[in-house]
Amino acid sequence: MKKTCPLSISIGLSIVFACLAAPPLARAAIKNSDCFGCHSDETLFRSETDGVSQSRMSEQLFIDKEKFSHSVHHSNGIGCVDCHADIKNLNYNEEVPHKKQLAPVNCTMCHEEESAAFKDSVHMKIRGKGITMTCYACHGYHYVTHQESMSVVERVNNVCAKCHNPYLSHDWLPKKNEHFAFVECVVCHAPEAPRHIQLTFFDLVTNKMYSGQEILKILGIAENEFMPMLDINKDGNININEFENLELMLKQKNVHAIFHAELVVEMQAMAHQVNKGTAERDCKTCHAADSPYFKAVVLLLTKDDGSANHFQVDRTVLESFSLRHFYVLGGTRMKLIDKIGFLLLAGGLSVVLVHLTVRIATIPLRRKNECDDKQLSLEKEVSQ
Amino acid sequence: MTHEKLIYIHPTPIRVWHWLNAAGIVLLVITGFQIRYAEVLNLMPLKETITLHNYVGFGVIAAYFLWLYYYLSTDKITIYFPNLSTFVAKAVKQVKFYGYGIFRDEPNPHIMTPENKFNVLQQKAYLGIMFVLLPAQMISGVFLWKVKGYSDYIHLLGGIRIIDTIHVLFFFFFASFLVVHCYLATLGHTPLAHFKAMITGYEEHR
Structure with a gap:
């Protein structure tokens, strides 16, 4: 047996590990540019439609390169054949250089946790009724972007509203408009998913959100300077004073942005665990002072790719006038108002009790006066 | 007590308004506490409480317009406006009465008549309540009833927290x-004389 020197072994092992650890694209012989050679052609369509309308199929075969380049998968270096894993090579001698009928993309190869949560969801269980829900039915195919910077309405339109019209159900729910505008569907429908109040910068005059870049530009700072500038006590949390400082800084820059608050789930696998009958329906879970739904608050600096920087904010901000445009009945009430209110009540009660006590205590005095008056009038009558 | 000592102070529309308003305010206060402190009070379910609060609120608004229509159409609205030239002197007298004279069985310095049924302290208090506080409460209540529908007005007034x-x-x-x-x-x-008067309309003069 040929002896191998230790250096050769280590180099060999390094190459093996490097190959294993490298991103999938590096392993793929087929590059995205090879695919776009055909699939950037808008007129590309499939002649064998398998019963699906031709126009729809042609739409699916064309990939908008620009939109794809902004997708979360492309940003993370995921190539075409990492998902379309059954394309092993391209044979340009054929009319179609790969299999005409590709296998369905298996998202669970990468998204294991999401897959596990999804398996225990109503969307998986409906397979028993002959309906197959795929990941891309909700998330789309090639242009999946980050959702962190999306508003509730955008999130819902992007996913749930593709199939569900919330106004056709939820008859038990009062104030549908308010709830649907402020609460993301899965906050109630996936109650195990972590959630938070997300605060974004909103301009009431132009009726638009400020992006994170715009806010940083206004403040004249870099992204990594934002939290150090705000978090004066360095506890990693923006407290009420620090939050008010931010408001003041923006006002000094002549920006009168308000903080727009919405209740959303965190981008975690559990958000996929939507089940029938488990949705939150008890009003008091939210509309109470100690509601678990308002424990976490984050301030968002949104990015162009749909992702966002999250900065933890102290919950007490929800109970302050800094959030003048946000109030949840019972859930974010101000303790100061309660104190003033109970002082008002105590004041009224005290006045009544003190006056009543003196009134009762002076009954003998009034009786004596009455007797004296009667005696005086009697004496007058006698003298007359 | 002879009939000569009875004087008709509270006409029927005002008595109807008063008791409707009273029942409404009592219900609004009770349901208000239940809504605000749902985690500690369990008088009735929150959803039903809010629905009741809304209906009663609109009832109180309707009663307010009954009151307003009566007083504007009869020109009696002036009973709510104190005479500023005599206000201070009368107010001092009235405070002295409530704080001292009443305990000695002294007569009330204000003599109630249909044209002048409120003493100056009542005038001042009811002026504020009927022309500022109650309308503000009604408007803010309507805004809170349909937050999304009135969002433009709410933003103009400084935000939902201000309204709340x-x-x-x-x-x-x-x-x-x-x-x-x-x-x-x-x-x-x-102790029950004024309560009876608000039912019969007649106040008894001593």
Whole structure:
């Protein structure tokens, strides 16, 4: 047996590990540019439609390169054949250089946790009724972007509203408009998913959100300077004073942005665990002072790719006038108002009790006066 | 007590409004506490409480317009406006009466007539309540009823928290006022005299 020197072994092992650890694209012989050679052609369509309308199929075969380049998968270096894993090579001698009928993309190869949560969801269980829900039915195919910077309405339109019209159900729910505008569907429908109040910068005059870049530009700072500038006590949390400082800084820059608050789930696998009958329906879970739904608050600096920087904010901000445009009945009430209110009540009660006590205590005095008056009038009558 | 001592002070529309308003305010206060402190109070389910609060609120608004229509159409609205030239002197007298004279069985310095049924302190208080506090409470209540529908107005007024703060502070005021008002109503020549008058319309003069 040929002896191998230790250096050769280590180099060999390094190459093996490097190959294993490298991103999938590096392993793929087929590059995205090879695919776009055909699939950037808008007129590309499939002649064998398998019963699906031709126009729809042609739409699916064309990939908008620009939109794809902004997708979360492309940003993370995921190539075409990492998902379309059954394309092993391209044979340009054929009319179609790969299999005409590709296998369905298996998202669970990468998204294991999401897959596990999804398996225990109503969307998986409906397979028993002959309906197959795929990941891309909700998330789309090639242009999946980050959702962190999306508003509730955008999130819902992007996913749930593709199939569900919330106004056709939820008859038990009062104030549908308010709830649907402020609460993301899965906050109630996936109650195990972590959630938070997300605060974004909103301009009431132009009726638009400020992006994170715009806010940083206004403040004249870099992204990594934002939290150090705000978090004066360095506890990693923006407290009420620090939050008010931010408001003041923006006002000094002549920006009168308000903080727009919405209740959303965190981008975690559990958000996929939507089940029938488990949705939150008890009003008091939210509309109470100690509601678990308002424990976490984050301030968002949104990015162009749909992702966002999250900065933890102290919950007490929800109970302050800094959030003048946000109030949840019972859930974010101000303790100061309660104190003033109970002082008002105590004041009224005290006045009544003190006056009543003196009134009762002076009954003998009034009786004596009455007797004296009667005696005086009697004496007058006698003298007359 | 002879009939010569009875004087008709409270006409029927005002008595109807008063008791509708009273029942409404009592219900609004009770349901208001349930809504605000749902985690500690369990008088009735939150959803039903809010629905009841909304219906009663609109009832109180309707009653307010009955009151307003009556007073504007009869020109009696002036009974709510104190005479500023005599206000201070009369107010001092009235405060002295409530704080001292009443305990010695002295006569009330204000003599009630249909044209002048409120003493100056009542005038001042009811002027504020009927022309500022109650309208503000009604408007803020309507805004809170349809937050999304009135969002433009709410933004103009400074935001939902401002509206809620106004509504809640005035709610506490009305809760406190309710207690004081009921007590003050017992300060007639008998503890129930004013209550009877608001049912029959006739106040008894001593």
